[in-house]
Amino acid sequence: MVVNTGDQVGRIVIGVLGLIALETTLENRQLIVIISDNATAWGSINGIGMLIVEKDLENFEKDPKESEEDYEEVSMIDKIENLEVGLFEIASNESRLKDINCAIEGYFSNITLTSDEDITNEIATACALTAFKLRHPIKMYLDRSTDMVMVGGRHPMKITYSVGFKSDGKITALYLNLLVNAGISEDYSPLIPHAIISCLKKYNWGALAFDIKLCKTNLTSKSSMRAPGQAQGSYIAEAIIERVASFLSLDVDVVRKRNLHTYESLKFFYGSSSGEAPEYTLPAIVDELFASASYFNRLEMVLHFNSCNKWKKRGISWVPIVYEVEPKPTPGKVSILNDGSIVVEVGGIEIGQGLWTKVKQMAAFGLEQLWDEEKKYLLDRVRIIQADTLSLVQGGLTAGSTKSEASCEAVRLACSILVSRLKPLKQSLEEQMGSISWDTLITQANLQYVNLSASTFWVADDTSSYLNYGAAISEVEIDVLTGATTILRADLTYDCGQSLSPAVDLGQVEGSFVQGIGFFVLLILFNI
Incomplete structure (x- = not known):
């Protein structure tokens, strides 16, 4: 059977089914998660592709080109027949649904809710349904665990690439193929490819080509989290740089520096966002960070420590960052x-x-x-x-x-x-x-x-976009027997221009670093 949840009603029904905990059974059946290459064969996020498939595991092999007529459409369970009319009425009245969202999600009431993939739809529908049945106002609060499950987390990806480089570590070409697991609906996913490539371009790849597909699966829709797409893009870039250095048996620091942008290449990759030549401060930031953090002295100490210790090892590394800022129109009102x-x-x-x-x-x-x-x-x-x-x-x-x-x-x-x-x-x-x-x-x-x-x-004009630059050095120690990881020291340098509030901006830099630790260590460790 195939469940098409691409429309508002289907998604709301499934959300309400989970929220009111109706008991259903699937006899001798199991949901198959279709991801990666299979997902793109079944259909992209913007297409008709049906990616929730329910069938016997032993009969899973199937030609992805089979038409949807080969499947039996899902019918509503008898228990919720009486709820269908109310759900359809809610779904068909967009303005009413907006009002519901504003009422229960007042903290985010300035976010215009028009897309049928908004996560708040499920909560709005559950509140509306309960209020309709009980005939009095309903307010719903989610505990943090449930909230995070609904958000869906960052986008898992399958990445393959081909990279060309010279013997000195200078990269001349990169072709990237990305399959992004977007979950059951679009949500924030259509903006992810641009964010990935924007951060990936922090290095001069010479010739850059990429093919990115958003894959629709029967998993929770993925949403935006701090630096959505940029975190993944930066990780992809660093993985490629380290692979090239490993293949050539070169110091990764040499390969990183050799592939930093000149102002000419920066302007080629980022266009008008690159600004004027004096505004490109990344090379100066890196040099200043190396000096203030005593990077090379600490590198020698790390090598000496590793040669003297068998069960504990240390590592030190640095990475640059380039973030493209694109200001959005916004209103303001001041009254005395x-x-x-x-x-x-x-x-x-x-x-x-x-x-x-x-x-x-x-x-x-x-x-x-x-x-x-x-x-x-x-x-x-x-x-x-x-x-x-x-x-x-x-x-x-x-x-x-x-x-x-x-x-x-x-x-x-x-x-x-x-x-x-x-x-x-x-x-x-x-x-x-x-x-x-x-x-x-x-x-x-x-x-x-x-x-x-x-x-x-x-309203920002066409020249309002600009680039932010930063770099960081981290030194860590790992117990090779237990896997325990200790961050010994971290040095961060960030060019924020003329800060509107230095204390706030400092807190944001420190907070983003700590949150990044959670993403790159805990999420990978527990495979969340």
Whole structure:
């Protein structure tokens, strides 16, 4: 039998079946997970391909070119016949489904929910169904374990490549073939190929060609996680570099440095995002990191330690990173209340990355421009409130390490509008009264009906994308008997340009490193 879950109703039904725990049995049958090459033969994520196949294991061999008419379509279980009508009504009313999502997922209410592959659909449907049956409001909270299971984790991949190189380690060509396990529905998966290649291009591959396929399988849909695609792309690049070094019996450090971009090759691979030549700081970052971390001295110490110890071994390595930033449009709104307090709304969602901290600082900075010499410190008066899709209708996505700076720019523009409205009044009052306070200014502005609310919608131009550069060195020790791994030291250097909030950005760099440890060590160790 074949279950086609490519449509909204099919996916919602399956989600609700799991959530309400209806007991069903599959007699002498087992779900076959179709991945890798078989998945692409059965159909891509954007095609009709049916990839949930239910059949006897011993009869699994089948020509992928067989038509779908050879299968029997799945019929609904008798127990849920009465639920079908309600489910179809919910699925057919897109605006109602959006309202449900906003009601139960208010923390992410600025994310526009229009795709039938949104993970929140299952939760929204379960809440709607329960509320309909019980006739009162329902709020659902998932524990972290269930939440992570539903998210599906990062995308597993099968990677094959052909690489050409010279005897000195200089790579001249790379052909990459990727099969990405996207799960049962698209979700974030269509954006993964671009992210992979964007990070893979951190090295000068000479001639680069790639073929990436998204494979539809009967596993949980994969979603976005910090640096989705970029983490995998960087890993692929480093694996290829290390393989070339191993084949040529060369020091991997030599091969890495030999294949770093020049500005000319960087511009060829990244186009306008590469900026001007002085902005390409990666070679300088690497040299500075080597000096500050005493890399070569520590490398000799590692080699000496390994020669003297049989059951414990150490390793030290460095990797560069290039991240392409593509700012997205975002709205901002700044309002000054009668008591002089400042309320700010932005499209970005605060999820621990310090977005609200930066926005608060930017709002205070922007309004302080009213005073040329003596600054009025307004930071304590600023309050950020969570916007929703009614107050800011084009909130957009909080993703791609761009929302903080985009939100700050939108707020800066809104503050500039308010400053232009308040400055003539301030100058007039100062001529009459001398120096005035913030409270006095706002009181007089209210009395004279000055508009104290400004909204903006910042849109990036074609030249707004840019590249971030960084490099890191890690030294680890492994117990070869138990597999216990100890990170002895890590040195990270990151060019963040002019930081909006250095303390926040430092925390983000440290947090990303720790999260990367979890991805590259724990996930691989436990095969999650």
